[in-house]
Amino acid sequence: MLSERQMMILRAVVRDFTNTGVPVGSKALAKQLPIHVSSATIRNEMAALEEQGLIKKTHSSSGRVPSVEGYRYYVDHLVKPDPLRPNDIDVIQSSLGGDFHKIDEIISQSATILSNLTSYTAFTLKPELKDSRLSGFRLVPLGKRQIMAILVTDSGDVENQTFDVAGDVDGEQLEAVVRLINDQLVGLTLPEVLKKLQAEIPVQIANYLQSPQGFLDIFGDVLTRAAQERFYVGGRLNLLNFSQDSDVDSLKSLYSLIDKTDDIASVLGQPSDKISVRIGNEMTNDALRNFSLITATYDVDQHGQGMIAILGPTRMPYSRMLGIVGAFREELAKKLLDYYRFYDE
Amino acid sequence: MLSERQMMILRAVVRDFTNTGVPVGSKALAKQLPIHVSSATIRNEMAALEEQGLIKKTHSSSGRVPSVEGYRYYVDHLVKPDPLRPNDIDVIQSSLGGDFHKIDEIISQSATILSNLTSYTAFTLKPELKDSRLSGFRLVPLGKRQIMAILVTDSGDVENQTFDVAGDVDGEQLEAVVRLINDQLVGLTLPEVLKKLQAEIPVQIANYLQSPQGFLDIFGDVLTRAAQERFYVGGRLNLLNFSQDSDVDSLKSLYSLIDKTDDIASVLGQPSDKISVRIGNEMTNDALRNFSLITATYDVDQHGQGMIAILGPTRMPYSRMLGIVGAFREELAKKLLDYYRFYDE
DNA sequence: TTTTAGCACTCAAACTAATCAAGTGCTAAG
DNA sequence: CTTAGCACTTGATTAGTTTGAGTGCTAAAA
Structure with missing residues (x-):
């Protein structure tokens, strides 16, 4: 039940906030939006959006910040994955281009690449037939x-x-x-x-x-x-960048979570077909309150299905990240297909 | 060239500061010392100690804090290892008491125990003949x-x-x-x-x-x-406790240091016979400026020599730590001797 | 009915000033 | 050589002020 204009505003709020980290106000929006309306109008619309729980204020007279529901709406309806930057394409091509002698090398390397591209923490899981024997x-x-x-x-x-x-x-x-x-x-x-x-x-x-x-x-x-499913993790240390004001305890529980294979498996959850985004407290785990998780599966034909994921702050540039994850899953699937083809025939 | 009394004062300064973390002043010392002198006297002595570079002020009217040289003197001449607490003995006995099927399990377990005992980060290296074939x-x-x-x-x-x-x-x-x-x-x-x-x-x-x-x-x-020499690391996360005011960068370089086997090997250095303490900038590595490293070797007869180490803040309770490290090396050597005896004969 | 200009109001953040407490060095007397 | 006394320094804490970005509301304009 959002009007065109409200969507436009919500999109702008999310984009602005994920870029700058600063609550965004009506004036700034008025300047930046393609349509020409006054800040007062924006204020009215923002009040409406707040009514619906999509954005909120950090204090009574502050600019607006997306709520979890707002991110959700943005991700579900408004975002469009960015195309990869040329530079990113190079990185993927060259890091995945070499010769490998083990599946696991490719998968573990992938975690590193993915964390480099995103500067978040990345997880990769190799393609797996369920019920291997x-x-x-x-x-x-x-x-x-x-x-x-x-x-x-x-x-x-x-x-x-x-x-x-x-x-x-x-x-x-x-x-x-x-x-x-x-x-x-x-x-x-x-x-x-x-x-x-x-x-x-x-x-x-x-x-x-x-x-x-x-x-x-x-x-x-x-x-x-x-x-046990075995995950590879890349860019562990990147988590340090987002530990707001050095809350040592939550950082610690975050790291112990990541290092426990079973726990992280349960967080990543069951593979679904598409790319999925889980935001903040949509994950049950308390240590992840301020994080978002993007997971995606990839298929390698008869060799089963694998998974990649990145974990970053709730306040991440979703369009770019979705672009990266989407592109990378394809590249990885392609690479693995090549690999299997070479060694199987 | 320190008088008895100066030594006593230096010892008290180090002890107090390592316990509380607060610069220690003349009045507090006067109360706490066994001899009965006024704070003014202490002040004079402290001035002398500062003259020699063993203690220093954090600002012109603050209490004193040990300098690296002060710690050095304390460790070399004044400290006496604490005997183990009964509780610690229990921990060691029970954690090391079980049955093991691999040397590496014992060594890796040891790193964990040692980090638990000290609440710092611990390293262990298995006994190694040099030039194995x-x-x-x-x-x-x-x-x-x-x-x-x-x-x-x-x-x-x-x-x-x-x-x-x-x-x-x-x-x-x-x-x-x-x-x-x-x-x-x-x-x-x-x-x-x-x-x-x-x-x-x-x-x-x-x-x-x-x-x-x-x-x-x-x-x-x-x-x-x-x-490659293979180190086991226990209590990685404990490093987080000492990251003063969340200096993310230095933490990152610290962690990458720890995870590079070669680097950490060069930091731990060559085995020497006794227990050695390296303080702050006595280690060349810049990331370790605020840390101290206690290393100790242990001998398992003809099976070679191994090493254990703990890494904690410069401001650590040395007497207790030296006690733990000293006792643990013995226990570990004993355990390994048993192990070899069982499987070799 | 929707948009907008105008205005009073709110609040965090940044800055200032004042006070406090712990500690020092120095001097002069014991 | 030791010590009481005192002036002085300094970081921390607290309270008060100012600033600026932003809001909601009202009334006029479109």
């Missing part, structure tokens, strides 16, 4: 008493861990265990494996090993690591 | 086009990396390469290996692989990672 397990004896456990999933994830064992490594025992695992568990999804690991497997393994607990620990460990 | 190399084919390279050193370090290869994995080629590496390079120190890798090896490998460059990259990568 265990496709192989190895135990490689390394030294006198060292063993490496390697676990491979059908989506190409590899998780490994070395551990020390007491007493000599008995090659036959190892092989028996590996055979058992591969017979019983390969082809199952990781949650299924995890379930079996707590039920039948221990009994069976006890036939081959004297002290199975140590092994079970290790295997469970590697397994849960593999089951 | 390459003791084994593997290439394990994992999936259709995935290979894992594993490198083992004689000190038990394991470094690994998976990578994708184009075309089918040729088992024979792999074995030939592995054999070559093991024949030519095992037993050499890592720097020697690195040198050979740039000279003869490429030529020889070209006999077995069509496109050796990819492989050489990977191998070099794993190798340099293994050659």
Whole structure:
């Protein structure tokens, strides 16, 4: 129920405020708007917008600042993604242009690029088939008493861990265990494996090993690591730029949030098809009250769907950011498609 | 050339200031000192100490604060490590008491414990024989086009990396390469290996692989990672507590310093036998101007020498910190000795 | 009915002045 | 050599003032 003019004003308020950080007043708007009306008229319209909860004052006689709802409306109806700057295109092309030997290198590099482009904090998640399955397990004896456990999933994830064992490594025992695992568990999804690991497997393994607990620990460990979605983070330190007046405590909880894989996964939330923007307290987490999160998925055909995200202050230039995220998801998908094509055929 | 009494005063100034953070004046000292003299006398002595550059005023009529030289004198001549609090002993015992399957777990856990005890940032470095040697190399084919390279050193370090290869994995080629590496390079120190890798090896490998460059990259990568000393860091976020008035820039450079393995290695410096304290600008790095670093080595008999360190504000309670570091190095050495004993015999 | 000029009013921010408290150095007496 | 006494310095705190950007409202103009 906003008039054309009110939309125009709301758009201008958001744009101005995200650029300057200063509450914007009627006079400044009057000068800047394409239509020619007086500041008094603007004031009336602004009162109407405030009525609807889209903008608000910081104090009784201040200029206006967008409310969360105002940002929401702006993002949903008014914003148009900026096209990339030529310079940004260069950055992407050159950073993503090199040769890579691992998917993870591309994904982790992407987080860095994205944080550089935006000067915010960026997250990337590699393309993932849901319910990836265990496709192989190895135990490689390394030294006198060292063993490496390697676990491979059908989506190409590899998780490994070395551990020390007491007493000599008995090659036959190892092989028996590996055979058992591969017979019983390969082809199952990781949650299924995890379930079996707590039920039948221990009994069976006890036939081959004297002290199975140590092994079970290790295997469970590697397994849960593999089951976890793994995010790459770029530009962590950029968060420091927005810590208003050095509120150390909230900064700390923000950082611990980012470093906990599980937590950040729950914040980023389920992939949806399009680019999504979550603003301030639209996220449940309290530490994120003054931040906005832009997430986007990208598809790599049959190789599944991945995700990229940037986290910056609520007061971010959305049009530019949406432009960057939109363009980057395409570039990344293209790059990965190339990569898979090269190594798969 | 300090009198007994001057020492007593300097000690009190440092103690008071590290506890309260407030410049300390003559009156407060007079009350607190064991000997009975007037504040005027203290003032005279303080003037003498200032003359020698051990304490200084923050402004012309303020109380005194220790200078870097003052801290130095205090640490070298006046301080006595505090004995551990019973509570601290409990923390160490219980955190280090569990079962571990890897040296690295113990070391990384130690960084966390140490940061908890001190509420500063802690570094730990595992015991290392200088010039560890390459003791084994593997290439394990994992999936259709995935290979894992594993490198083992004689000190038990394991470094690994998976990578994708184009075309089918040729088992024979792999074995030939592995054999070559093991024949030519095992037993050499890592720097020697690195040198050979740039000279003869490429030529020889070209006999077995069509496109050796990819492989050489990977191998070099794993190798340099293994050659690097690896620090564990605990309590990164504690640095935030001491960022005076949110100087974002210096905080940023501090954090990037900490995250660069090479840089932090050069800051921690060469191991010396005892516990060493470096204060403020005694470290060359500018970002550390307001910090002090306490480092200590620990010996695990024939398994080499490791290092622990804590980084906190120049204004830290040295006696307590020295007590903690001193005690912890012993505990850690003991724990590791147990560990080696269990797995080696 | 909508727009606008005009005006009284509000409030944060910047500046000023006044006071306070802690501390110093120095002098002269103990 | 020590100490009481005192004049002096300085950062912090508080209260008061000014400034300027901005608002809402009213009444006239369009």
